[in-house]
Amino acid sequence: MCAMATERGASWLSKAGLRPTRQRLGLAALLVGDGRNRHVTAESLFAAAKETGQPVSLATVYNTLRAFCDVGLMREITVDGSRSYFDTNMHDHPHFYWEDDGELTDAPSDELEISRLPRAPKGASIAKVDVVIRLRRDE
Amino acid sequence: MCAMATERGASWLSKAGLRPTRQRLGLAALLVGDGRNRHVTAESLFAAAKETGQPVSLATVYNTLRAFCDVGLMREITVDGSRSYFDTNMHDHPHFYWEDDGELTDAPSDELEISRLPRAPKGASIAKVDVVIRLRRDE
């Protein structure tokens, strides 16, 4: 883990006003340390932390992801009933869901164009439109 | 529950080659008895069955919904991490998800037009594109 990653994670936390604890700094570095977006589940992030030798409890990973969502640093994505995915990319964008290995990745949003969308029924408004492109590996 | 509903449910089961047990006939009548599509959760279907006085166990509702999906009579929809929805409408179509009360309904598919879609990364193909329009009730 390079200094850059730690620093990026730190400023990511501070911009949301979250107390930079050792655990949060470690997880933040894993999530945004390289400046790229990441899609994780609690378990996958927990595994990644363990791999880099950072001691964190699974409960804290859950609580931390929830906290990151609450302050608008991440967003929860639902594609598989059995577990939640968390995405560091806060922009509205479509996802690829690799059904074979349960992985979630960003789909290029400039390649998606919705020319017509059902209008919200009266009394309601559209909060968000989720587009999930489910992929099956060939053969 | 009119005879029509029971009959519709029965033929729905038989076209899939499922043994028409009392429980399945009852649930099928609730699901497709009026010829309209329905979106249920295991709990909501269980409640509906109880309401009409049909004795079914919750486990059987779960197993039955799973069986209906396995034979292609229904489709599982994932919009809320905490529970699964099941839809009798097998056509590709968008959904409205009412965030306030956790209800799922069909959105008019003729009002959705996707003019451009990200192509599948090499080595994979698109199995399905899920579009969920999340609604928030006004005020």
Add this chain to the structure above:
DNA sequence: TTAAGTGCAAATTATTTGCAGTAAG
């Protein structure tokens, strides 16, 4: 008769929470 379906209750899995201890401001 016989394989499939049903219903409990117990098991699983993902996630949350209570609470005592630890650390950040």
Add this chain to the structure above:
DNA sequence: CTTACTGCAAATAATTTGCACTTAA
């Protein structure tokens, strides 16, 4: 110091499963 954070272990919630019993074919 004081309040928020952490970690465990226990609690939840949705769903599945093992197994003895019932029923459709």
